[in-house]
Amino acid sequence: MKKPADRPQRLAILGATGSIGSSTLDIVRRHPERFRVIALSANRDAEGLLKLVEEFHPKVVCLADSGAAEAFRKYLGTRLHKEIFIVSGSAGLEELAQLSDVDTVVAGIVGVAGLPSVLAAARAGKRVLLANKEAMVCAGSLLVDTAVHSGATILPIDSEHNAIFQALGSQYRCFNRPEHVRRVLLTASGGPFREWPLESIRSATVAQALKHPNWTMGKKITVDSATMANKGLEWIEAHWLFALAPQEIQIVVHPESIVHSMVEFSDASTIAQLGPPDMRTPIANALAWPDRIESGSNYLDWATVGSLRFEPPDPVRFPALRLAANCLESGQAASNIFNAANEQAVDAFLEGRICFGQIQDGVEAVLDALEGRFPEPGSLDDVVQIDREARTMTSHWISMNEQS
Numbered sequence: 001m002k003k004p005a006d007r008p009q010r011l012a013i014l015g016a017t018g019s020i021g022s023s024t025l026d027i028v029r030r031h032p033e034r035f036r037v038i039a040l041s042a043n044r045d046a047e048g049l050l051k052l053v054e055e056f057h058p059k060v061v062c063l064a065d066s067g068a069a070e071a072f073r074k075y076l077g078t079r080l081h082k083e084i085f086i087v088s089g090s091a092g093l094e095e096l097a098q099l100s101d102v103d104t105v106v107a108g109i110v111g112v113a114g115l116p117s118v119l120a121a122a123r124a125g126k127r128v129l130l131a132n133k134e135a136m137v138c139a140g141s142l143l144v145d146t147a148v149h150s151g152a153t154i155l156p157i158d159s160e161h162n163a164i165f166q167a168l169g170s171q172y173r174c175f176n177r178p179e180h181v182r183r184v185l186l187t188a189s190g191g192p193f194r195e196w197p198l199e200s201i202r203s204a205t206v207a208q209a210l211k212h213p214n215w216t217m218g219k220k221i222t223v224d225s226a227t228m229a230n231k232g233l234e235w236i237e238a239h240w241l242f243a244l245a246p247q248e249i250q251i252v253v254h255p256e257s258i259v260h261s262m263v264e265f266s267d268a269s270t271i272a273q274l275g276p277p278d279m280r281t282p283i284a285n286a287l288a289w290p291d292r293i294e295s296g297s298n299y300l301d302w303a304t305v306g307s308l309r310f311e312p313p314d315p316v317r318f319p320a321l322r323l324a325a326n327c328l329e330s331g332q333a334a335s336n337i338f339n340a341a342n343e344q345a346v347d348a349f350l351e352g353r354i355c356f357g358q359i360q361d362g363v364e365a366v367l368d369a370l371e372g373r374f375p376e377p378g379s380l381d382d383v384v385q386i387d388r389e390a391r392t393m394t395s396h397w398i399s400m401n402e403q404s
């Protein structure tokens with residue numbers, strides 16, 4: 001086993017109170033000699049963040065929501081003696097991402113809300129562990145240019161992209177076109193509705209959509225897995241991360257979620273990464289990269305794994321894949337619209353305002369209305385502008401089509 005680095009890796013964990021944040025902190029807890037938490041962030045969960053502060057003693061915390069930051073200051077006044085800096089808002093998140101005493105930023109915020117901090121971390125030349133796929137979807141070329149310019153290292157922790165990254169070999173670095181690759185196979189579980197009768201899916205309840213067969217994750221990505229918008233977002237993410245054409249990335253449904261993705265090379269060799277469906281494996285891989293550490297995930301019992309199935313995705317059942325394909329064809333602005341409309345529609349579904357089938361209806365209606373209306377975004381401001389207009393239109397669509 002290799003010797004750990006001379007000093008602990010200093011971490012800023014953005015989205016610390018979420019599913020990715022918890023998995024990351026579980027690994028940190030197992031390796032206190034390797035990692036030191038410098039900064040943590042949440043949106044509104046002041047209580048959750050406080051528990052983490054008491055355990056990990058960061059120097060700086062950010063609550064994106066300013067009201068929650070106020071509440072946090074009050075709690076803190078009575079509970080902690082050590083000095084701790086509290087910042088808030090998107091500017092606060094950017095500050096955390098650029099701290100000079102941080103080596104690695106774990107980008108675990110959900111949605112495009114995480115984009116400014118991911119860009120800030122890339123600009124500051126940090127090592128960025130990227131879970132926040134929406135950032136890459138909305139600003140792929142901007143993020144690539146920023147990271148290449150600063151020398152930032154982007155390590156994917158989305159399980160599929162981490163699997164591809166591992167399969168490409170230890171010399172591979174993101175944003176370079178990999179050599180001798182014929183195609184990449186992005187696996188998808190198919191979510192909870194893979195075998196449901198088509199006519200029942202449209203009216204699936206929130207509880208049914210949140211019951212993922214293999215993974216435990218935050219609500220937004222779990223609903224995205226049920227519609228397969230998640231795979232659409234991952235397709236766009238893979239296109240940017242690995243500099244591959246959309247046609248070189250194929251989606252394959254693999255219900256067991258054991259093969260996390262594969263790379264097929266020009267000599268017809270296929271290299272896959274396999275493991276349990278536990279995010280601690282890809283996160284540990286990226287935290288320790290290029291080394292390896294124990295992750296806390298259970299090891300697979302190969303004698304009982306049984307058969308591994310692979311099948312093509314059903315385009316009727318999962319229209320989100322067709323929408324994502326159109327966005328890849330159309331360009332970055334379309335991907336921004338797709339993401340913004342999807343975030344709004346998923347929120348409306350979770351709030352009970354629209355039914356499951358309307359998520360895709362809304363996204364498609366907004367894409368049809370707005371596609372081609374914007375030039376390709378060249379800056380964060382451009383991305384924010386497209387995002388805002390797409391959200392306004394989606395809100396309008398939702399209020400016109402809301403369930404009574």
Ligand code: NDP
Binds near residue numbers: 016017107133134
């Ligand atoms: P969660 O909903 O579990 O956690 C989201 C985190 O982001 C929380 O800490 C939350 O704070 C914070 N947050 C939410 N909204 C904002 C905002 N507007 N501004 C700042 N912070 C905010 O999400 P996940 O951990 O499931 O997902 C995070 C990202 O990782 C997503 O992009 C997802 O696609 C990706 N991912 C997740 C996987 C998983 O297994 N969960 C697997 C692969 C990728 P608070 O708690 O205060 O609300």
